[in-house]
Amino acid sequence: MGPCVRRDDGTIHGDTVNTNTLQNLHGTIALAGAGKMGGAMLTGWLAGGLDAKRVVVIEPQPSAEIGALAAQGIRLNPKDAGTVDTLVIAVKPQTFPEAGPALKSFVGASTLVVSIMAGTTIAALEKVCGGAAVRAMPNTPAAIGRGITVAVAAKKVSAAQRATADALLRATGSVEWVEDESLMDAVTAVSGSGPAYVFLLAEELARAGVEAGLPAELATKLARQTVAGSGELLHRSELASATLRQNVTSPGGTTAAALEVLMAKDGLQPLMIRAIAAATKRSKELAK
Numbered sequence: 358m359g360p361c362v363r364r365d366d367g368t369i370h371g372d373t374v375n376t377n378t379l380q381n382l383h384g385t386i387a388l389a390g391a392g393k394m395g396g397a398m399l400t401g402w403l404a405g406g407l408d409a410k411r412v413v414v415i416e417p418q419p420s421a422e423i424g425a426l427a428a429q430g431i432r433l434n435p436k437d438a439g440t441v442d443t444l445v446i447a448v449k450p451q452t453f454p455e456a457g458p459a460l461k462s463f464v465g466a467s468t469l470v471v472s473i474m475a476g477t478t479i480a481a482l483e484k485v486c487g488g489a490a491v492r493a494m495p496n497t498p499a500a501i502g503r504g505i506t507v508a509v510a511a512k513k514v515s516a517a518q519r520a521t522a523d524a525l526l527r528a529t530g531s532v533e534w535v536e537d538e539s540l541m542d543a544v545t546a547v548s549g550s551g552p553a554y555v556f557l558l559a560e561e562l563a564r565a566g567v568e569a570g571l572p573a574e575l576a577t578k579l580a581r582q583t584v585a586g587s588g589e590l591l592h593r594s595e596l597a598s599a600t601l602r603q604n605v606t607s608p609g610g611t612t613a614a615a616l617e618v619l620m621a622k623d624g625l626q627p628l629m630i631r632a633i634a635a636a637t638k639r640s641k642e643l644a645k
């Protein structure tokens with residue numbers, strides 16, 4: 358995961374981060390699992406001004422990048438951290454049954470537990486770890502401060518704990534709160550897994566370019582830059598994606614010819630509906 362770049366105006370790659378909130382967070386924060394997502398979140402917290410000395414990281418296989426953060430003051434795999442104010446769980450859902458009971462030692466009656474594990478329910482979190490749980494689903498653009506996270510809080514989470522969770526999640530992009538936990542499976546399918554679909558689009562656009570006669574290197578460059586540039590245009594523009602699409606499409610032109618295929622009855626729409634349904638189903642299965 359690449360590092361977040363903090364600008365002097367307190368933004369990370371263009372999205373405003375409330376550095377005051379991160380700097381003013383109280384207590385100790387433990388992160389369990391500093392892999393791709395946990396590592397990206399930790400980078401965002403530190404870039405946003407969180408005091409490294411208040412962060413404990415539990416990670417059996419720390420990357421060199423995570424190991425180096427010990428020099429900045431984070432405590433990596435300490436023997437006796439005791440209970441913490443906030444525990445963020447970023448291990449794989451399949452690892453949780455084994456890892457969860459050990460994490461209980463960090464949780465006191467007033468500990469906020471924030472989980473980003475796909476499928477793992479608030480009920481399961483509270484049963485295994487105790488504490489007051491927030492279930493959240495980020496995505497990998499978090500690594501550049503451009504993620505989107507959806508979060509849902511258990512009833513017992515206090516307003517102050519919710520604000521803490523919000524500040525930690527907002528350090529890597531925007532945050533949406535929902536009240537209905539059952540939405541989290543479809544959220545996971547759309548935005549949690551979503552970046553993979555976009556990267557697949559770049560792969561397949563390049564492959565199709567090669568089929569159409571382009572050298573592989575040029576096709577890869579064109580596809581990558583087209584996906585990245587279009588994403589940035591979508592990010593910066595206030596226009597709906599349908600309008601941005603129509604702006605490319607000259608009547609009777611080349612785009613219209615391609616869209617006739619992509620928007621046919623058996624085109625992208627039914628394929629995407631099936632893909633999202635499969636991911637939603639898998640998220641529900643992970644809860645069992």
Ligand SMILES: NC(=O)C1=CN([C@@H]2O[C@H](COP(=O)(O)OP(=O)(O)OC[C@H]3O[C@@H](n4cnc5c(N)ncnc54)[C@H](O)[C@@H]3O)[C@@H](O)[C@H]2O)C=CC1
Pocket residue numbers: 389390391392393394395415416417418447448449450452455456473474475494495496497549550
């Ligand atoms: N990768 C993604 O795009 C997203 C992942 N997630 C969720 O984030 C979680 C982590 O996923 P990734 O970062 O992709 O996986 P990852 O495999 O990169 O990270 C998991 C980390 O947990 C560590 N770990 C294993 N056992 C542990 C234990 N007992 N205590 C502490 N750490 C332990 C592993 O060494 C590894 O570094 C998963 O639950 C996943 O559902 C959520 C949104 C997006």
Ligand SMILES: O=C(O)[C@@H]1CCC=N1
Pocket residue numbers: 475545549550
């Ligand atoms: O594939 C997964 O299960 C995780 C959750 C969302 C993105 N990656």
